[in-house]
Amino acid sequence: MNNPISGFYKKSKQEKIEWLRKHYFQEDADTLSVLESYWHSDVEIQELHDEFIENTVSNFYLPLGIAPNFKINGKLLAIPMAIEESSVVAAASNAAKFWLDRGGFRAEVLSSTKNGQIHITYSGNKEDLQQFFETHKSEFIDAISEIQKNMKARGGGLLDLKLIDSTTELKDYYQLHASFETLDAMGANFINSCLEAIADAFEKLAEKHTSFIAQDAFPYVEMSILSNYVPECLVRAEVRCKIADLAHGELTGEEFARRLTRAVNIAEVEPRRAVTHNKGIMNGIDAVVLATGNDFRAIEAGVHAYACKGGKYTSLTHASIERDEFRFWIDVPLALGTVGGLTSLHPMVRFALNLLGKPTARELMEITAVAGLAQNFAALRSLVTTGIQKGHMKMHLANILNQFGANESQKAAAEVYFKDKTVSVKAVKEFLEKNA
Ligand code: MEV
Numbered sequence: 234m235n236n237p238i239s240g241f242y243k244k245s246k247q248e249k250i251e252w253l254r255k256h257y258f259q260e261d262a263d264t265l266s267v268l269e270s271y272w273h274s275d276v277e278i279q280e281l282h283d284e285f286i287e288n289t290v291s292n293f294y295l296p297l298g299i300a301p302n303f304k305i306n307g308k309l310l311a312i313p314m315a316i317e318e319s320s321v322v323a324a325a326s327n328a329a330k331f332w333l334d335r336g337g338f339r340a341e342v343l344s345s346t347k348n349g350q351i352h353i354t355y356s357g358n359k360e361d362l363q364q365f366f367e368t369h370k371s372e373f374i375d376a377i378s379e380i381q382k383n384m385k386a387r388g389g390g391l392l393d394l395k396l397i398d399s400t401t402e403l404k405d406y407y408q409l410h411a412s413f414e415t416l417d418a419m420g421a422n423f424i425n426s427c428l429e430a431i432a433d434a435f436e437k438l439a440e441k442h443t444s445f446i447a448q449d450a451f452p453y454v455e456m457s458i459l460s461n462y463v464p465e466c467l468v469r470a471e472v473r474c475k476i477a478d479l480a481h482g483e484l485t486g487e488e489f490a491r492r493l494t495r496a497v498n499i500a501e502v503e504p505r506r507a508v509t510h511n512k513g514i515m516n517g518i519d520a521v522v523l524a525t526g527n528d529f530r531a532i533e534a535g536v537h538a539y540a541c542k543g544g545k546y547t548s549l550t551h552a553s554i555e556r557d558e559f560r561f562w563i564d565v566p567l568a569l570g571t572v573g574g575l576t577s578l579h580p581m582v583r584f585a586l587n588l589l590g591k592p593t594a595r596e597l598m599e600i601t602a603v604a605g606l607a608q609n610f611a612a613l614r615s616l617v618t619t620g621i622q623k624g625h626m627k628m629h630l631a632n633i634l635n636q637f638g639a640n641e642s643q644k645a646a647a648e649v650y651f652k653d654k655t656v657s658v659k660a661v662k663e664f665l666e667k668n669a
Contacts, residue, residue, distance in 0.1 A: 298322035302329040304337025313585035314520035319628030324611035340470040340599035349459035351409040357450030366396040376434035377427045389414040417594040419570030428457035461531040463566045470602035471562035490559040492617035500548035517608030526575030526582030563606045633661040
């Protein structure tokens with residue numbers, strides 16, 4: 234395939250598949266039949282999926298698992314998790330059960346403000362720009378009165394608009410920094426529409442502004458876009474218990490608390506460990522974000538930026554031992570929505586939100602932060618006790634057995650056989666050959 238194609242998007246789904254077959258699969262019908270086998274049997278639901286994105290040829294499944302027994306602020310929840318990695322749902326369930334017996338999780342939204350910027354280049358006199366901004370600020374805000382009418386009626390909308398001088402960072406660079414409350418919506422479309430309308434009003438008024446005309450220096454809007462860095466949209470989740478209640482297997486409560494806290498402290502000071510530590514947290518967070526139809530890339534970008542807000546990448550979770558109490562918590566920025574976007578369109582997302590009792594965005598922030606904290610607790614518990622591979626290998630074995638089409642009795646025998654042996658594709662294959 235050497236020639237680029239133009240107008241691929243205009244082809245029907247069938248034509249797109251034909252084109253793939255012809256150019257990439259040497260007319261091999263079997264390779265492509267997999268695409269068709271993943272179409273939804275209900276034509277309308279398939280059409281819905283086709284229209285989520287462009288050039289859709291099939292669906293890409295992820296398993297949806299349920300982690301039950303999460304007690305959050307006194308309420309018992311079963312959390313939906315969409316994730317391909319084995320052990321994550323099991324780990325979440327184990328952590329939920331562990332803390333269920335110790336009072337459960339507490340979570341609270343600390344703030345829910347989102348933000349966006351209009352990025353401006355201006356080479357003229359600073360004071361003139363400041364004066365222009367102050368004089369016309371109310372007109373910039375008036376420019377979004379229609380857009381924010383409904384949001385305002387519900388108690389949200391634009392909270393503040395500021396001019397920021399960033400010329401020490403970059404020559405001639407200024408920003409209009411806007412902050413918003415978007416209630417139950419993630420609010421990306423709302424924020425971007427507001428920013429573009431403000432930018433438009435800003436440029437139009439600037440063209441007529443006398444001091445800009447006199448200097449022949451006009452502020453130029455480079456771009457207007459929301460920010461996925463949302464340190465003012467923050468949620469805290471935590472667990473705490475008496476140290477004696479932490480006793481785990483052969484470990485005393487004191488020793489277990491010491492090891493967990495030490496593991497967190499290491500992630501707090503060593504970025505290499507912190508990245509993996511936080512990755513484990515994101516196993517829980519992303520799985521809930523995906524299942525509830527939110528944008529996991531936005532969440533990932535914002536969370537990792539937050540993890541280095543002090544100039545050095547560090548742990549999102551913290552732990553303390555004070556007198557006879559162990560406390561373990563996470564502060565994490567999560568701009569989530571429970572209305573708009575995929576939330577009302579995708580049947581599985583509707584299911585996930587119904588399962589969670591149709592949460593508000595704030596409640597979903599709390600649930601998601603708890604999923605992250607639980608995941609981190611489970612990972613650290615394994616790491617400081619048995620090591621991570623024990624649990625992983627069990628799931629790894631199950632996956633390999635499925636890959637070779639093992640039957641139920643072979644699976645049961647393999648589980649016993651591999652209890653004290655290293656799992657590898659080769660070893661499992663040999664085991665199945667001997668136990669055919
Ligand atoms: C694996 O997906 C996640 C862990 O590596 C997290 C951690 O090391 O804390 C187990």
